[in-house]
Amino acid sequence: MLEFAILGLLHQSPMHGYELRKQLAQILGGLRSISYGSLYPALKRMHAAGLISTEEPDPHALLPADAPPLTGRRGKVVYTITAEGKERFHELVCDSGPEAYDDGGLFGVRLAFFRHTASDVRLRILEGRRRTVERQREGLRSSLARTRERLDHYTLELQRHGLESVDREVRWLSELIDTERRGAAGGAPPETPGGSPPSTK
Amino acid sequence: MLEFAILGLLHQSPMHGYELRKQLAQILGGLRSISYGSLYPALKRMHAAGLISTEEPDPHALLPADAPPLTGRRGKVVYTITAEGKERFHELVCDSGPEAYDDGGLFGVRLAFFRHTASDVRLRILEGRRRTVERQREGLRSSLARTRERLDHYTLELQRHGLESVDREVRWLSELIDTERRGAAGGAPPETPGGSPPSTK
DNA sequence: CCTTCGATGTATCGTCTCGATACATCGACA
DNA sequence: TGTCGATGTATCGAGACGATACATCGAAGG
Numbered sequence: 353m354l355e356f357a358i359l360g361l362l363h364q365s366p367m368h369g370y371e372l373r374k375q376l377a378q379i380l381g382g383l384r385s386i387s388y389g390s391l392y393p394a395l396k397r398m399h400a401a402g403l404i405s406t407e408e409p410d411p412h413a414l415l416p417a418d419a420p421p422l423t424g425r426r427g428k429v430v431y432t433i434t435a436e437g438k439e440r441f442h443e444l445v446c447d448s449g450p451e452a453y454d455d456g457g458l459f460g461v462r463l464a465f466f467r468h469t470a471s472d473v474r475l476r477i478l479e480g481r482r483r484t485v486e487r488q489r490e491g492l493r494s495s496l497a498r499t500r501e502r503l504d505h506y507t508l509e510l511q512r513h514g515l516e517s518v519d520r521e522v523r524w525l526s527e528l529i530d531t532e533r534r535g536a537a538g539g540a541p542p543e544t545p546g547g548s549p550p551s552t553k
Numbered sequence: 554m555l556e557f558a559i560l561g562l563l564h565q566s567p568m569h570g571y572e573l574r575k576q577l578a579q580i581l582g583g584l585r586s587i588s589y590g591s592l593y594p595a596l597k598r599m600h601a602a603g604l605i606s607t608e609e610p611d612p613h614a615l616l617p618a619d620a621p622p623l624t625g626r627r628g629k630v631v632y633t634i635t636a637e638g639k640e641r642f643h644e645l646v647c648d649s650g651p652e653a654y655d656d657g658g659l660f661g662v663r664l665a666f667f668r669h670t671a672s673d674v675r676l677r678i679l680e681g682r683r684r685t686v687e688r689q690r691e692g693l694r695s696s697l698a699r700t701r702e703r704l705d706h707y708t709l710e711l712q713r714h715g716l717e718s719v720d721r722e723v724r725w726l727s728e729l730i731d732t733e734r735r736g737a738a739g740g741a742p743p744e745t746p747g748g749s750p751p752s753t754k
Numbered sequence: 755c756c757t758t759c760g761a762t763g764t765a766t767c768g769t770c771t772c773g774a775t776a777c778a779t780c781g782a783c784a
Numbered sequence: 785t786g787t788c789g790a791t792g793t794a795t796c797g798a799g800a801c802g803a804t805a806c807a808t809c810g811a812a813g814g
Contacts, residue, residue: 354771370792378696379708381715383689390771392794428792466707492583499579506667506729507580513725514582517718524714528707555800571763591800593765629763 353458354386354394355403359441360465362404362433369395369429379464380457395431403437406430441468448473453481475532482525489518554659555587555595556604560642561666563605563634570596570630580665585658596632604638607631642669649674654682676733683726690719 361367361375369391377385398404408429433441445468453459459481466474492515500508562568562576570592578586599605608631634642646669654660660682667675693716701709 368792369794370790378700381693381712383715383719387772387774388794389773389796393770460711463707463711467705488584495579495583504668505732506664509725509729510661510664511582513722514584517721520718520721521714524710528710531706569763570765571761588801588803589765590767590802594799 353455353461354390355398356441356444356458356465357461358394358398358431359403359433359437359444360461360468362431363438363441363468366407366430366432369431372431379461381460384457398437399431403434403440405432405434407432445469446473448476448480450480452477454484471532471535475529478525478529478532482522482529485518485521485525489515489522492518554656554662555591556599557642557645557659557666558662559592559595559599559632560604560634560638560645561662561669563632564639564642564669567608567631567633570632573632580662581658582661599638600632604635604641605632606635608633646670647674649677649681651681653678655685672733672736676730679726679730679733683723683730686719686722686726690716690723693719 357376357379358372361372361379367375369388372395373386373388373391376391380386395404399406406429408427445465451458452462459477462469462477469477492511496511496515503511558577558580559573562573562580568576570589573596574587574589574592577592581587596605600607609628646666652659653663660678663670663678670678693712697712697716704712
């Protein structure tokens, strides 16, 4: 999931780790931001896999006498997506398997980069997500119906609020699906990089 | 957080790990259940800390000849809360510090065991939680206002839905607070174990 | 009768994530 | 001049997670 988000952000422009984290936090919705303890290892993995390239200033340049003990001495590192990384991003973007919607976190990131995804794939992901959330809702419903009598006020309120949240999410997804279906013919199919541009324009 | 939930459950009755996990999943709201990889180490830690005691059937009893190689040979383990564990639980239950509401997961568990918490502490926790969520809401709001023009349809919808969810949570908390305030005089102050029972009965 | 299946049940492993922290530079403001 | 907060890179230990192994038992079904 982190991999996907990083590729998506670097796909737009190269960035520092710090900037990456800020943008990430915004995508993830303000709450639930990502920590450096996840970000930097992920960047390291992706660099090792050849998905991104790093560009850091020469560590030992223009240092005449080294009066400070030069411990640390870190420079800014700019991360850039490679051709391989773009390829990987497009694989991920076109994937509509269950992993795309079963996890809420990944689904959110997928949504944030939906403009890179074809309309039919978008529809499959949205519908898959709705099915997942509907299953959760049914589980919650039956659990609540089974235990309603034994629960005190606060536990009951907790379950009720959770159920309503899930319910609202289903309705929200349904609206998105409707919009997507209606706009399917008219929406701009985004970014077919090597493809032939459609006749219009 | 896990520690709190386990103590709370064992406070009601001794249990197996398996049963513990099921109850835990129900408290956590169906989604977001706890895994064995978290549960058993937690139980081990708590046993080492003296908060719970284990009761397992004698491993080498009534085995005349050991025809099976007896590898594994696990028996059911019943976990029981100790006096020390009950003490720890009451400390946690009376704690209304920021850690009780800043983390949504712990707050949910706290709610699930609110019947063990005095009304004034309940009120402090609910109000703290509301302040936390309100801060999140303001962050989301300003972020959304700042970037509304640059966002595509789906990113916008994602942020909007997130903001509405947070907004609903604030309203829900406000209702809980109102109820708690109104019921403060009449609500049963629960479970003062060594304390003096109030004059009424 | 026997066998397979799912629920119950305990437990560990490797991988990853998180929060805290350390270190360093820079501009702003007092 | 000092010192504060934002920017910036990076690691550490604690612990959570998913997958998996192993084991028992009752019920369904050939």
